[in-house]
Amino acid sequence: MTDTDAQGALAEYQSLRAEIDSRAKFQQQIVGLQLTLTSAIIAFGLSRPDFQAVLLIVPLSSYLLCGRYVGQRTAMRWTTRYIDEELAPRVPGGLGWGAWSRANRRPARLLDWFLPLLICFPGVSLLALGWTLRLIIAHQAWYATAGFVIVWVVGLFATGTSVYLLVDVLRRPVPAPAPVSGRAVLPPSPTPRAARPGESVPPASAPLAPGNAEPTVH
Numbered sequence: 001m002t003d004t005d006a007q008g009a010l011a012e013y014q015s016l017r018a019e020i021d022s023r024a025k026f027q028q029q030i031v032g033l034q035l036t037l038t039s040a041i042i043a044f045g046l047s048r049p050d051f052q053a054v055l056l057i058v059p060l061s062s063y064l065l066c067g068r069y070v071g072q073r074t075a076m077r078w079t080t081r082y083i084d085e086e087l088a089p090r091v092p093g094g095l096g097w098g099a100w101s102r103a104n105r106r107p108a109r110l111l112d113w114f115l116p117l118l119i120c121f122p123g124v125s126l127l128a129l130g131w132t133l134r135l136i137i138a139h140q141a142w143y144a145t146a147g148f149v150i151v152w153v154v155g156l157f158a159t160g161t162s163v164y165l166l167v168d169v170l171r172r173p174v175p176a177p178a179p180v181s182g183r184a185v186l187p188p189s190p191t192p193r194a195a196r197p198g199e200s201v202p203p204a205s206a207p208l209a210p211g212n213a214e215p216t217v218h
Contacts, residue, residue, distance in 0.1 A: 009090035016079050023072045031120060034065045038124045053135060058128035059155030066121040066162040070169055114170050121166065125159040
């Protein structure tokens with residue numbers, strides 16, 4: 001491993017770390033946009049009873065933003081795996097950030113990460129679906145009822161998909177670095193037996209490397 005290879009790996013590591021930081025900031029922007037958008041739609045729908053059907057936008061917009069949030073998190077996980085598997089072996093001493101982050105995972109992430117996201121994305125969607133359910137029952141015209149039912153069912157499917165995405169991220173294990181291939185493991189050297197009185201013990205031969213056959217004596 002030359003100094004040029006190590007410097008190249010460090011430069012790539014810095015670039016990927018900057019990409020991870022950028023994706024983390026984008027995640028916060030997605031959450032902020034979700035809170036702003038849903039608050040505006042719900043406030044508008046509740047303030048004007050004649051326009052409460054606009055609440056059906058919330059499940060669809062929440063699913064789209066939830067998908068973007070989970071996509072950023074998945075990209076960050078794969079970037080971390082690339083750093084551990086491809087860059088760390090090329091740097092003398094390794095890069096301990098990935099191993100440390102796996103060994104020190106946040107213990108309360110169910111309360112301070114998963115539940116807030118569950119309320120932020122599918123939670124408000126269920127609230128909007130429950131509020132608009134009476135619109136389906138109140139409509140007498142079959143074509144209006146059919147239209148509301150279709151949009152409502154699509155919103156329910158989008159809400160269920162958002163729940164699945166968040167639960168899948170919570171249950172998905174952190175990818176462990178793959179073992180470095182190409183290194184042969186030599187068998188342990190045999191322990192020489194103590195010589196008995198009047199007996200000579202031949203010296204222990206060195207173990208053969210894998211792939212090298214013992215020469216045959218003709």
